Amino acid sequence: MLAARCAALAGGLRVLARPWLRGFGALAQARAAGSLGVGHPRPSVGPEPRRRRLGLSAAAVVNSAPRPLQPYLRLMRLDKPIGTWLLYLPCTWSIGLAAEPGCFPDWYMLSLFGTGAVLMRGAGCTINDMWDRDYDKKVIRTANRPIAAGDISTFQSFIFLGGQLTLALGILLCLNYYSIALGAASLLLVITYPLMKRITYWPQLALGLTFNWGALLGWSAIKGSCDLSICLPLYFSGIMWTLIYDTIYAHQDKRDDALIGLKSTALRFQENTKQWLSGFGVAMLGALSLVGVNSGQTAPYYTALAAVGAHLAHQIYTLDIHRPEDCWDKFTSNRTLGLVVLLGIVLGNLWKEKKTDEANKSIDRIEN
Numbered sequence: 001m002l003a004a005r006c007a008a009l010a011g012g013l014r015v016l017a018r019p020w021l022r023g024f025g026a027l028a029q030a031r032a033a034g035s036l037g038v039g040h041p042r043p044s045v046g047p048e049p050r051r052r053r054l055g056l057s058a059a060a061v062v063n064s065a066p067r068p069l070q071p072y073l074r075l076m077r078l079d080k081p082i083g084t085w086l087l088y089l090p091c092t093w094s095i096g097l098a099a100e101p102g103c104f105p106d107w108y109m110l111s112l113f114g115t116g117a118v119l120m121r122g123a124g125c126t127i128n129d130m131w132d133r134d135y136d137k138k139v140i141r142t143a144n145r146p147i148a149a150g151d152i153s154t155f156q157s158f159i160f161l162g163g164q165l166t167l168a169l170g171i172l173l174c175l176n177y178y179s180i181a182l183g184a185a186s187l188l189l190v191i192t193y194p195l196m197k198r199i200t201y202w203p204q205l206a207l208g209l210t211f212n213w214g215a216l217l218g219w220s221a222i223k224g225s226c227d228l229s230i231c232l233p234l235y236f237s238g239i240m241w242t243l244i245y246d247t248i249y250a251h252q253d254k255r256d257d258a259l260i261g262l263k264s265t266a267l268r269f270q271e272n273t274k275q276w277l278s279g280f281g282v283a284m285l286g287a288l289s290l291v292g293v294n295s296g297q298t299a300p301y302y303t304a305l306a307a308v309g310a311h312l313a314h315q316i317y318t319l320d321i322h323r324p325e326d327c328w329d330k331f332t333s334n335r336t337l338g339l340v341v342l343l344g345i346v347l348g349n350l351w352k353e354k355k356t357d358e359a360n361k362s363i364d365r366i367e368n
Contacts, residue, residue: 089339
């Protein structure tokens with residue numbers, strides 16, 4: 001009797017399953033092949049868990065912190081370090097260019113500016129979230145930020161901001177007087193740039209002016225003042241770079257921004273984005289080339305610039321502005337681009353020693 005009922009039940013299931021199989025045959029095949037990307041969640045297999053662990057290593061550190069501390073760490077975006085890298089790298093370019101021929105960059109200054117980048121990026125994110133707490137609640141990607149989600153009050157975030165700025169001031173006071181004054185001058189930009197998205201379609205330009213201040217500060221921290229023939233084109237190249245990566249970043253939120261009345265270069269450029277980004281890329285490479293000429297850079301530096309040009313070309317050509325996932329991938333790839341520039345500066349500076357030694361030997365031979 002039980003066998004007969006089971007057979008009848010199986011037959012009934014087969015009858016009910018036929019329309020589903022006809023209507024969703026392709027979906028079933030995709031799932032069988034392991035190629036299903038969205039919908040019908042299922043346990044991940046294959047290499048996906050490894051990729052997730054690597055991608056969330058910073059977030060894992062934040063998640064392992066004491067629970068009361070976690071909202072503050074997320075407020076300063078320690079779980080998403082890409083922004084810290086993009087703030088820090090122009091500082092390293094400047095410090096590397098200021099090194100003596102044949103020498104590595106000053107490791108003490110690199111570590112000092114690295115600490116400062118973490119603190120100032122955290123302070124900038126705190127200010128941004130304080131200004132944008134009402135807007136963040138209306139955007140899916142930002143609704144879970146600590147202030148918008150109610151995990152941290154405005155008063156608590158204000159106290160936390162004061163602590164970050166106090167520590168950053170301590171870092172700044174380790175530099176020379178010229179650099180202290182120069183660093184203090186950037187505070188106005190740090191406070192006001194989050195407001196620019198309310199009044200102009202060019203908030204990315206304001207971010208570029210803020211994020212690349214280290215291109216001026218790094219040189220002055222080593223040399224005691226700025227060499228404008230090097231620092232200004234380096235600063236300009238960083239601004240062009242920021243316009244590239246942050247326009248790409250802004251395309252993730254363009255629909256929500258348009259609905260709630262915020263502005264960005266993504267909304268300004270729209271379908272002409274790639275043409276604008278190409279122009280910014282050419283300007284960036286031109287300014288970096290001028291930096292190389294004015295600082296007496298050597299072959300490794302220009303080789304790195306060629307690699308940067310290829311990276312930018314691929315990044316812009318393959319960009320899909322209508323896919324937020326692709327925009328995020330392209331945005332984060334700029335850390336690699338910045339590291340290539342730094343590598344070119346360091347190797348180009350070390351190459352100067354070789355050329356200098358060869359020149360000295362030639363002079364000695366002539367004198368003898």
